[in-house]
Amino acid sequence: MEYDERLAHFRQTRLNPFDRGEEDYDPQDGKPAPEQEPRAELSGTGSSDRTMDLGLAEDHFSRPMGSCVDSDIEKLKLAIEECKKLILELPEHSEKQKDTVVKLIHLRLKLQELKDPEEDEPNLRILLEHRFSKEKSKSVKQTCDKCSAIIWGLIQTWYTCTGCYYRCHSKCLNLINKPCVRSKVSHQSEYELSICPEIGLDRQDYRCSECRTPVSLRGVPSEARQCDYTGQYYCTTCHWNDTAIIPARVIHNWEFEPRKVCRSSLRYLALMMPRPVLKLKEINPLLFNFVEELVEIRKLRQDILLMKPYFITCKEAMEARLLLQLQDRQHFVENDDMYSLQDLIDISSGRLSCSLTEIHTTFAKHIKLDCEKCQAKGFVCELCKEGDILFPFDSHTSVCQDCSAVFHRDCYYDNSTTCPKCTRMTGRQQDEPFDIQTR
Structure with missing residues (x-):
């Protein structure tokens, strides 16, 4: 009870810092002028009472021990809704609107933190051949591949597959239904060599080729997006309009313009890119x-x-x-x-x-x-017996396919006889049986 009384007294004696103007401060000590009354909100839509109702003047980031988490979540939800209304009512591009947007972000982050409290998550998880490793970076902004929501590294735990770099929240791990793409690369190291082999949305039963979500070309209930690599259609969760170079277009048309592909094709192409599997x-x-x-x-x-x-x-x-x-x-x-x-x-x-x-x-x-x-391992042209030492990789030489002897290219093609080295080797093979018989 003492805490509630002190909090009420604090609210009555303090103004919301986002509502203070330059005239509300004493230039000497930075405190608000004692004789001025709190001003109403911009555009005449609220007062300082409404500001306190939003929860903007309350410090949600340092609550006392023993407070109820459920009640805090409800209060934060109400404060967020009121804050959204206030943003719409304030003049566009005004300083107050910008400050209120910043406060709204802070309230949402705090709400997410209360919903997903930090737990002792394992450093390694193995699911559907994924090897998920717990990430420690807090400043990198990523997107969850499962729910398509932003991963707030400061307050959320997230994992990355070390094989295919699939990223997701810790809460989304058990909802994953896509196997690791690296396993497909290991067992099936080959490309689709037909250019966009479309089979038609009706052949897919008007469903996403991967997660089987209903899709249509009209965007109802979900937009159907075609993958230029597989030729199939996907929902907006499985296809983010990412682009990649298509191997079939490179091989047949020498075309390197990136095309839109689904998420699984994007990862597959990225993993396959350094693999020498194309026999042109x-x-x-x-x-x-x-x-x-x-x-x-x-x-x-x-x-x-x-x-x-x-x-x-x-x-x-x-x-x-x-x-x-x-x-x-x-x-x-x-x-x-x-x-x-x-x-x-x-x-x-x-x-x-x-x-x-x-x-x-x-x-x-x-x-x-x-x-x-x-x-010392060079060759002398046995046909002309002139010139410098020859090597098989010289541009003006020719190599015998049978004995690997090296000759000048002009000498090799102008000479109508067989290779001198091959002739000697053939003669030796014929003399060996005769020597054995004479012995």
């Missing part, structure tokens, strides 16, 4: 006839594969870890025909050509100039 020779071999950059990159990759045996058998190259310069594109030292979507994007922008040319120059410099052991 089989999917669209004509692409090399129209995109010169692809031909250039293919030649650089073929040269790097020819340089790889030199580095594997060279101690200096292994100590210098030259091949680690391609650790972000490991498939470049394994084959020359597999590409990732990120490779194609970098080829289109020109970044890959510049970086790969620089690496190619570094590798060639080590083999031909810096390392004597690698230089």
Whole structure:
């Protein structure tokens, strides 16, 4: 009872700081002038009594011990509703309206805090192959992928899947019905290679392809949004109008304009982007006839594969870890025909050509100039027996497909006889049975 009397006395003797004008303060000590009466609200719609009814003058952020949480929640709800009405009544873009909006935000945050009190949440949760890790960041503003509401890190606990980066409130964890996209990437590492394979909303029974919520093209009861990657329709909860580059459009049309995709497709494409799963020779071999950059990159990759045996058998190259310069594109030292979507994007922008040319120059410099052991593994053209030492990755050379001997390109194609090295090897194989019989 003593607390209520002191609170009432405090309300009667103090004005709401949002309602004070410059004339209400004493310039010396900053206190309100004692002889002035409290002024009414702007636009003549309220008074200082109404302000106190809103709860704006009450400190909701430091309540006494033992107070009832349920009653505080009801009071905060009433204060929020009154605050909303007051914002509509105040003049637009006025200082009082801005201050009242700030106070409304604070009241809503406090209400959310009372509804979702901080609990000892586990640091790791595993649901539907998701590995949810409890986030500790408080200043980052995120959106819950389940309820589409804002995650207020200052007062709410939230989790992020370490596999597909699915984010949600702790209270939404048990409501999740979407499995982790990373599991799909692990078991089915391939793209949809048809451009927007639409089957029609009627084939989906006018329901969201993912959560089965009723949708329609007219937006009643929910708007149907098409995913350009799958061609199917989704509700506004599963499709946020995010955009991504579509692999099928890149491969068939060399088109890199981002298109609207659903949330699950967005995560799938993001996880698949660095994976080398596109074999362009089989999917669209004509692409090399129209995109010169692809031909250039293919030649650089073929040269790097020819340089790889030199580095594997060279101690200096292994100590210098030259091949680690391609650790972000490991498939470049394994084959020359597999590409990732990120490779194609970098080829289109020109970044890959510049970086790969620089690496190619570094590798060639080590083999031909810096390392004597690698230089000793060069070839002399056995057809003309002239010129400098040849290497299989030189632009003016040709390599025998059978014995890997290196010749000048002009000498190799002008000579109508077989490869000299292959001839010697064939002669040796024929002489071995004769030597065995004579013994």
